[in-house]
Amino acid sequence: MKQIGHFIGGEQIAGTSGRTADVYNPATGEVQAQVALASADETAAFVAAAQTAQPEWAAMNPQRRARVMIEYVRLLNRDMDKLAEVLSSEHGKTIPDAKGDVQRGLEVIEYCIGAPQMLKGEFTDSAGPGIDLYSMRQPLGVVAAIMPFNFPAMMPLWHVGPALACGNAVILKPSERDPSVPLMLAELLVEAGLPKGVFQVVNGDKEAVDALLDSPIVQGVSFVGSTPIAQYIYSRATANGKRAQCFGGAKNHMIVMPDADMDQAADALVGAGYGAAGERCMAVSVAVPVGDATADALIEKLVPRIEKLKVGPYTSGDDVDMGPVVTAAAKQRIVGLIDKGVEEGADLVVDGRGFELQGYENGFFVGPTLFDKVSKDMSIYKEEIFGPVLSTVRTGSYDEALGLAMDNEYGNGTAIFTRDGDTARDFASRINIGMVGINVPIPVPLAYHTFGGWKKSAFGDLNQHGPDSFRFYTRTKTVTARWPSGLKEGGEFHFKAMD
DSSP: OEEEOEEETTEEEOOOSSOEEEEEETTTTEEEEEEEOOOHHHHHHHHHHHHHHHHHHHHSOHHHHHHHHHHHHHHHHHTHHHHHHHHHHHHOOOHHHHHHHHHHHHHHHHHHTTHHHHTOOOEEEEEETTEEEEEEEEEOSEEEEEOOSSOTTHHHHHHHHHHHHTTOEEEEEOOTTSOHHHHHHHHHHHHTTOOTTSEEEOOOSHHHHHHHHHOSSEEEEEEESOHHHHHHHHHHHHHTTOEEEEEOOOOEEEEEOTTSOHHHHHHHHHHHHHGGGGOSTTOEEEEEEBSHHHHHHHHHHHHHHHHTOOBOOGGGGGGOSBOOOSOHHHHHHHHHHHHHHHHTTOEEEEOOTTOOOTTOTTSOOOOOEEEESOOTTSHHHHSOOOSSEEEEOOBSSHHHHHHHHHHSSEESEEEEEOSOHHHHHHHHHHOOOSEEEESOSSOOOOTTSOBOOEETTEESSOOBSSHHHHHHTEEEEEEEEEOOOSOEETTEEOOOOOO
16 A cells, blocks of 8 residues: 655655555545654644755745746646646546646746746835835745645645745645645655755644644645635634635636527536536536526526536546546535435436446546526535536526625635626626636636635635735835935044934
8 A cells, every 4th residue: 555654854754643544546436545644743843844944945035946936837847747647546637637737836836937026125215314215025934835635736836836936934734635746746846946844745634734823933824625624724823823814615606697608608617517526616506597588598508518528537538527526425425415405496407416437336426417496595505515516596687696696605706607798897896706707607817816715715815826925925024224424524423314
């Protein structure tokens, strides 16, 4: 059985706690490895090593740190296929999805090459007589990134890249469900020229997380996961005086207006609802057609598209549209929510329960599922399913559809499909959600813009990647400097008054 440990001091090491977790192949249901779960003492040792290594890295000028990022981009591109293969084997997503996972993370590393520009401070000449005023952006020190299972390459890269570019040392705590890719990312960073000890990977569970949250050395914490855990981490981190950004769950609505291109809307919903088996925070899980005629037309377009989706293991190649979900527990929860939707009176149009694939009967597969006539008091609407389930909530007007999305407790992403510019502009202006798509189903901004939701989807003042990431991973120091001015007489300086 393959044993997966940690990464410290530039190399992989075995765990010493004696505790492990199983790592599955989601397509077969078989245990393929065991990952070590770090104790609090092990975690503290990782943090101490990072603290020792950080000052030298911070003292390196931003341009030299950027050169490490440049080489890292080259290495990520070089090993793209290898990373995608390992990612798919532990997560279950298709190879194209896995490559997209790496690619979107790589794009943030490309953005980090601009660190010298992003870290420039401000300067005021002659703020007073003989006085200059300037600011510097300096790293926090040691920071922690606690990342989810659904994007084991992209999410670490989104946080680790900016944190390192700013001069911090980073402790990454990836998901124990798919831990191999983060270790590979660490090895590539050392190969790119990152000094050993500046980036550590500690695999673990709540014990390791709490050790990071309580450590007086760790100055900042980033988290991506469910809303209850985001609230817990944010509260505990800030109570300990740390800077924190914590991103939680989502229930993303896509409004379809009567004037929308129905083929375009249906294609968008299939890709956004079922891609990566729905295991992404930007998945569209609620379709909101305006008017029964719009809803009927949309369902008519959706059903044949959904029924044509090919579900299978990543080893089947590019012919597969979606793979299994990540664990047996995830499958059980998703199927349970589908059962609940039927019990509560929703119209089950396409049923993904009971999906089986010859040769993969023990895999964690759930077929694509479509509900119609869902109401906002139903469990399948209120809960984040995080699986291949799309719910259709019919509304009678644009204002009703807008209100549905605005009243939801989550505020990660939303979209509207329409040909009317006035409606689109009104939607973008009024909606209380952090990321908005207009005829774009998954409005994930590019790396040089910021990513983040509102309401219970995010805790903290600064978002992921883009300029916000450099603000989060640095603190501003402002210097007021006055230099002696005057004539030297009799071995002494005579200073001018400030005013």
